[in-house]
Amino acid sequence: MDIISEQHCFGGTQGVYQHHSASNNSPMRFSVFTPAKAKEGKLPVLFFLAGLTCNEETFMIKAGAQRHAAELGIILVSPDTSPRNTQIDDATGDWEFGEGAGFYLNATHEKYRQYFNMHDYVANELPKLIAKNFSADISRMGISGHSMGGHGALTIALRYPDQYRSVSAFAPIVAPSQVPWGQKAFSKYLNGEAEWSQYDACELVRQKQLVGTILIDQGLNDKFLANQLKPALFSAACKQNDQALLLRQHAGYDHSYWFIQSFIEDHLKHHAKHLFAAKTRP
DSSP: OEEEEEEEETTEEEEEEEEEETTTTEEEEEEEEEOGGGGGSOEEEEEEEOOTTOOTTHHHHHSOOHHHHHHHTOEEEEEOSSOOOOOOTTSSSOTTSBTTBOTTSBOOSTTTTTTOBHHHIIIIIHHHHHHHHSSEEEEEEEEEEBTHHHHHHHHHHHHSTTTOSEEEEESOOOOGGGSHHHHHHHHHHSSSGGGGGGGOHHHHHTTOOOSSOEEEEEETTOTTIIIIIOHHHHHHHHHHTTOOEEEEEETTOOSSHHHHHHHHHHHHHHHHHHHSSSSOOO
């Protein structure tokens, strides 16, 4: 693991790091905020997955999360949204697909499967790397994300319910099989619609139940709300399987990080409640 940069931040360390990813067969970057409290012992970890066009620094720079994480004693980890420099001819130049738009799945199409395996990277490879190189207790992990990253957080938590103690999302793509962003990505990354359901939060929550409450915040002035996000579909799916969901909808707020800044403290406190509990999940 190589250090790209490290800065002092709220008494802790904000860093950007790079390593070779076996999952994605390429170099990957990720950001970590380590609070000063890590000097006293291992801390729980919150993974935050960013959205389309973003990278490993977007959340750390724009969300204003470090002050709250320092106070609560939570390590923050934010990976890049895809591998880079894949040399695949249609993996660049389209903000909805390819580099910067990995969709947190494991590609099965021959053209993409060598590099685009963000699902395995986030769920398996990255936590092990964090445990090895930071003062992190990965038996106490939470996961969150925004938009495409919210989709990733929900689907990964539902696929690995015993691995995450807490889950939340900002303006997530909850039904990718039913909206243009998801349909475009799935039709290229995956070999047929039979594979789509394993990366669709609405489909997964009908089959699996998380202990505890999923927290979702959604702005009602979000220009993607009606066509791409459709939180009502996830709410209905949760009700079908008695999954506890707190869906908060906020007038005036859009899809930007100004929205995330406004409610990030609530999300970190939501995660802290479960990450510091002795036995509960999520």
